[in-house]
Amino acid sequence: MQVWEIDDRDLDVEGCxxxxxxxxxxxxxxxxxxxxxxxxxxxxxxxxxxKHAYYGVNTGFGALxxxxxxxxxxxxxxxxxxxxxxCGFGPAADPKVVRLALLLKIFTLTRGHSGVRPSxxxxxMELYNRRLTPLVPSMGSLGASGDLAPLAHLFLPCIGExxxxxxxxxxxxxxxxxxxxxxPPMLEAKEGLALLNGTQFSLAxxxxxxxxxxxxxxxxxxxxxxxxxxxxxxxAFLEAEIHLLRRQEGQCTAAAQIRSWLEGSDLASRPGxxxxxxxxxxxxxxxxxxxLDMITWARNMASREINAITDNPIQLDNGDxxxxxxxxxxxxxxxxxxxxxxxxxxxxxxxxxxxQLICGYRGLPDFLTSDPGLSSGYMIVQYAAAAAVSMNKQxxxxxxxxxIVSSKGQxxxxxxxxxxxxxxxxxAENTGIVLxxxxxxxxxxxxxxxxxxxxxxxxxxxxxxQEKFPLVSEDHSPADRYLPTxxxxxxxxxxxxxx
Numbered sequence: 001m002q003v004w005e006i007d008d009r010d011l012d013v014e015g016c017x018x019x020x021x022x023x024x025x026x027x028x029x030x031x032x033x034x035x036x037x038x039x040x041x042x043x044x045x046x047x048x049x050x051k052h053a054y055y056g057v058n059t060g061f062g063a064l065x066x067x068x069x070x071x072x073x074x075x076x077x078x079x080x081x082x083x084x085x086x087c088g089f090g091p092a093a094d095p096k097v098v099r100l101a102l103l104l105k106i107f108t109l110t111r112g113h114s115g116v117r118p119s120x121x122x123x124x125m126e127l128y129n130r131r132l133t134p135l136v137p138s139m140g141s142l143g144a145s146g147d148l149a150p151l152a153h154l155f156l157p158c159i160g161e162x163x164x165x166x167x168x169x170x171x172x173x174x175x176x177x178x179x180x181x182x183x184p185p186m187l188e189a190k191e192g193l194a195l196l197n198g199t200q201f202s203l204a205x206x207x208x209x210x211x212x213x214x215x216x217x218x219x220x221x222x223x224x225x226x227x228x229x230x231x232x233x234x235x236a237f238l239e240a241e242i243h244l245l246r247r248q249e250g251q252c253t254a255a256a257q258i259r260s261w262l263e264g265s266d267l268a269s270r271p272g273x274x275x276x277x278x279x280x281x282x283x284x285x286x287x288x289x290x291x292l293d294m295i296t297w298a299r300n301m302a303s304r305e306i307n308a309i310t311d312n313p314i315q316l317d318n319g320d321x322x323x324x325x326x327x328x329x330x331x332x333x334x335x336x337x338x339x340x341x342x343x344x345x346x347x348x349x350x351x352x353x354x355x356q357l358i359c360g361y362r363g364l365p366d367f368l369t370s371d372p373g374l375s376s377g378y379m380i381v382q383y384a385a386a387a388a389v390s391m392n393k394q395x396x397x398x399x400x401x402x403x404i405v406s407s408k409g410q411x412x413x414x415x416x417x418x419x420x421x422x423x424x425x426x427x428a429e430n431t432g433i434v435l436x437x438x439x440x441x442x443x444x445x446x447x448x449x450x451x452x453x454x455x456x457x458x459x460x461x462x463x464x465x466q467e468k469f470p471l472v473s474e475d476h477s478p479a480d481r482y483l484p485t486x487x488x489x490x491x492x493x494x495x496x497x498x499x
Contacts, residue, residue: 003027006110010307013299017211020100025129028110028121035112036121039315043115046321047074047189055313055323056081056193078192079159085152085196086162088137093150093201094425095133095165100204101147101154102128104306105195113309113316114194123158123185130180135163135170136201142406143329143417146310147201150418155195160184198310199329205421206302206336212428213295213343216435217288219489220346221254223438224284225261226462227353229454230445232362233277235259235268243285250296251289258285264455272362280352287349294342301335329417333400336420340427344392347431350438351385357445358382368444375475378441384479385437388430395423395430436485439465440478447471461492 004019007029011019018024028036047057048071058074060067061081069077106124109116127134134157140149156162157173164176177184187195228235243255276282313323358378360366369377399420405412443465446452454462465488469481 026125032110036118039112039115057190074189078187081192085148088140088149090139093136093138097204098136101200104200113314114311116191116194120185135165141418143415146197146327150201151196197312197327202329202332202417209424209428218493219435221257225258226442230442233281234273237282250292251285254288255285261458266453291342294338298335298339329415333415333417333420336424337398337400340396340424343427343431344396347434351389354438354441385434392427395427432486436482
């Protein structure tokens with residue numbers, strides 16, 4: 001098991017993915033530890049000076065920010081904050097999202113701008129390294145003042161409360177921590193606020209959706225190539241100069257990927273071509289490319305946020321502690337909404353290609369069955385894909401344009417970034433299934449027409465798929481193959497990119 005040392009290096013999107021999906025454990029550099037100790041001493045001096053009010057350190061929270069808290073109650077103030085804010089609801093968040101949010105919080109706390117004790121960071125790192133995942137309801141964040149409700153549930157174990165998810169079961173934190181020999185660090189001045197203020201839950205949702213989107217862009221181009229082979233398209237529209245003249249980077253990348261899968265194919269010389277192919281084929285580079293540009297933009301937003309300080313108040317390098325609004329997740333709300341639209345469009349155009357393949361055009365049998373009437377073939381695969389695409393369109397209505405006043409008017413504009421990320425999760429799941437449906441449909445179409453000479457790379461991948469999932473001529477349940485097909489495509493493309 002590899003150790004990843006937290007020091008002054010920035011962390012990027014791919015680094016987050018490697019950490020949270022791999023088997024690395026975290027450690028803290030001596031320089032970071034010294035910084036945390038120094039900043040904690042500074043904060044304790046603020047808390048104990050008795051002359052100044054520091055938000056959330058010796059005052060109440062939100063609309064209660066002007067209520068002074070006695071020195072002997074500062075620790076209780078922080079524990080009460082976690083308890084009162086643990087009011088989430090709905091299905092439990094994906095453990096991968098929770099683990100990623102935990103990693104992001106550890107990373108931002110070690111930057112030294114929150115003034116927490118090193119012992120609190122050490123406890124969180126133990127949870128991460130032992131793969132102990134708190135149980136966090138998915139709903140309840142407004143995406144401003146931090147992801148308050150989800151993060152409160154995530155960090156209740158710091159005071160020995162809350163629950164963990166373990167092997168699909170709900171286990172009380174007190175029970176699991178005792179079993180692990182871990183002692184809750186409890187909370188002291190400012191620490192509850194430092195745990196709750198921040199965009200880590202919204203960012204974790206965005207990152208998980210990005211991880212999916214990056215793979216789905218590649219699968220979309222692979223699918224377009226296979227569908228072009230099955231539909232006997234002209235590859236002329238993939239000519240590189242056409243796309244260079246458009247000056248859109250994503251489009252050029254998409255066209256190049258599709259061309260690479262068709263390299264060595266006899267597609268260009270086959271008879272029976274139409275002068276122009278339907279838009280879902282001919283404009284695939286333009287649509288896929290525009291989606292890639294939006295994915296790239298969202299990725300850049302996420303990269304900046306990973307290394308951002310989103311606490312409040314913030315300890316500055318000169319020793320001052322200043323209240324601000326870095327916890328407002330508007331950038332993430334826009335990024336998640338944009339990413340959902342991009343994913344929705346990848347599914348949208350994929351379903352249109354699927355539709356063309358089942359309609360009996362260009363020598364293909366109606367609904368890809370040799371016995372139409374008695375058999376329905378893939379008629380309802382397209383029907384199901386249409387349902388997913390329609391839902392995606394509804395889910396892609398932006399959350400970021402909504403806001404509801406909260407906390408007695410103190411928090412009068414919020415981002416709804418977590419809602420955007422949660423909706424994006426559903427869009428991503430639907431899109432993955434639609435892409436699997438297109439691959440299955442194009443693969444079936446190729447096996448029900450005259451033999452064709454595919455390019456070597458595409459022919460090899462198609463052959464491996466057929467070995468795992470042989471053609472079933474008679475009617476059967478295609479649904480059993482959706483997720484296995486998606487995992488096959490993800491694994492194959494990841495293996496190819498690794499080489």
